[in-house]
Amino acid sequence: MSSPPVPRPLSVAELDLDAPDGPVLGLRPAPGGPAVVPGDVYALVRLRGRPAATVVGTVADGEDPAEVLAALARRRLAQEGKPRTDAERLAAAREDAAEGSSEDASDALTPPRTSVVVATRERTESLARALDSLLVQDHPDFELIVVDNAPRTTDTHELVTRKYAQHAEYADRVRYVREDTPGLATAHNTGLAAAEGAVVAFTDDDVIADPHWLTALTAPFAGDPGLGCVTGLILPARLSTPAQVLLESHGGFAKGFAPRLYDPARPPADEPLFPFTAGSFGSGANMAFRADALRRAGGFDPATGTGTAARGGDDLYAFVAVLSAGFRLRYTSEALVWHHHRDTWQDLRNQAYGYGAGLTAYLTATLVRSPRLLPALLARLPRGLAHARTMTAQRGEIPEGGVPGEHGTQHHPWPASLSRLERRGMLYGPIGYAKARLRKADTR
Structure with a gap:
């Protein structure tokens, strides 16, 4: 064959x-x-x-x-643009009835004061590219916080303080914060603690933000006091290697172009595992939270995320924590960032394993930190694991917003070796989370 x-x-x-x-x-x-x-x-x-x-x-x-x-x-x-089914029209009507739910309505709103947090570690070239795009946003009132996570050199400090913080145009808008404990969730919590904005947006050091990104991501908060989180569209900045094309042809980070409103008071009919299907809500490279809502939910779990033994899941945990606290979550494709996918086969292998580990690590974190959710989580867990297993086996099915046409299942099937790695990661996730918690306890 x-x-x-x-x-x-x-x-x-x-x-x-x-x-x-x-x-x-x-x-x-x-x-x-x-x-x-x-x-x-x-x-x-x-x-x-x-x-x-x-x-x-x-x-x-x-x-x-x-x-x-x-x-x-x-x-x-x-x-x-074909006519929608009755169920689709009903779902759209329910969402439009929610306060501030309309994309057009958000355009007319003044976005609140916002803090943008970028956690980074020894990647000054990509960080500079990201900061350049963030500093030309059309948002009327924002600050930028760079969290230098467990740095080995002074390169990030020198970049931020010399190129940006001392620049006359940027001096009052860029802050450098150092966090010596490794881990993306810890770095994000440090940024959250330093933030002065009513809304805190998070993105990565390997993105280029569309000039309208921050306004589109944060304006919905002005029209909906019950909104706790907004996520946005992530598209590939490059598709120059087989690993990058393969990842994007099976969905990448994209969540499509249709706006969605996730309301814990009205669970979506098409997601019976809600709210534990956090991967459908968005990704950590493009998310914003009402600061008070995220703090009330306990912030990010420091035993999750890149840089810990859990390998990931910090963003998924935060989504579920905010929804479980009673806040709504909105997805909008108006808020766009271009992401530089890792470009080697080994990067893709690491990513596949990390996806699996992050999934079960965040579920474990949710169970440990919010025991009141245990009955609902246990009731949904068998179906959730079966769903995850199906997804790892059939990643060839292109979700809305993924690469269409030629770059689908027929030409670029998802390798069985990567599906096996995802499943191994799923088995490891709870162990990794336990290891990360123990390490956190040992450092206190």
Whole structure:
């Protein structure tokens, strides 16, 4: 039996249309990326600037990339514009009835004072790229906090204090905070403690934020006092290696383009495991919390996340903690960041194992720190583990917002070895969480 073909690299671009069936307003490379060249192209489709879909097309020599991608985009948008079922219309009506739920309504709101936290460790090149994008946000009132987590050198301190904190334009907007205890959750808690904003946004040091990202992510808080968390869209900044293409072709970090409102008072009918399907809510590279809500929920569990034995799950834990405290969570594709996926096969192996470990580590953390949720968690756990096992076995099914078309199951199946790694990680997660808690206790 022949092995599947190795994924080919893709150009990454942004295509802006005047309307779903309208003319092209512009085509440009993804932020900081190379020009679009003949070959496979992955494109974010915008409608007058607003993210609407993704397409993949092949541009031949001599063809106009904009017209090739626009034809694909118009067909995709026409398919997505088909009449909705009664159940879909009912769900949309329920969400629209919630206070401040409308994407258009959020546009008219003034976002609250916000603190943006970026945790980092010895990655000054990518950090500088991320900070440059964050400092040109169109949000009217925000500060930027860089948390240097368990640094081995002074490189991050020098970058932040010399390039940004001493810059006349940025001096009052950028702060450097050092956190010597390793672990992403601990670093995020340190940033939360230092934050002065009513809302605290978190992103990673390997993203480029769209200029409208922070406004779109935080404006919904102004219209809904019961909103505890907002998450946003994460797209790939590069698809230049087989590992990057494979990850994105099986969903990546994308959660689609349809807005969602998750309300603990009205659990979604299409998610019977709610709220323990935290992976569907968003990802840690693009999330914001009402500061008081996150603090009331206890912040991030320091025994979870990258840099601990648990390997991950810090963002998932926080989502469930805030929902369990009675707050709503909203997802919006208007808040966009471009993520630099790790580029080697070993990186992908580590990521697969970490996904599995983080899933069960966060569930363990939820059980340990919130015993009152034990009955609900135990009632859902068998179905949840079965669901996770199914997902690791069938990652080839492209979720909405993943890479469509050529880069689907037929051409790039998810390797069985990575599914096995995810399952091994799931078995390890509770052990890793226990190890991390013990290490935290030993350092007190």
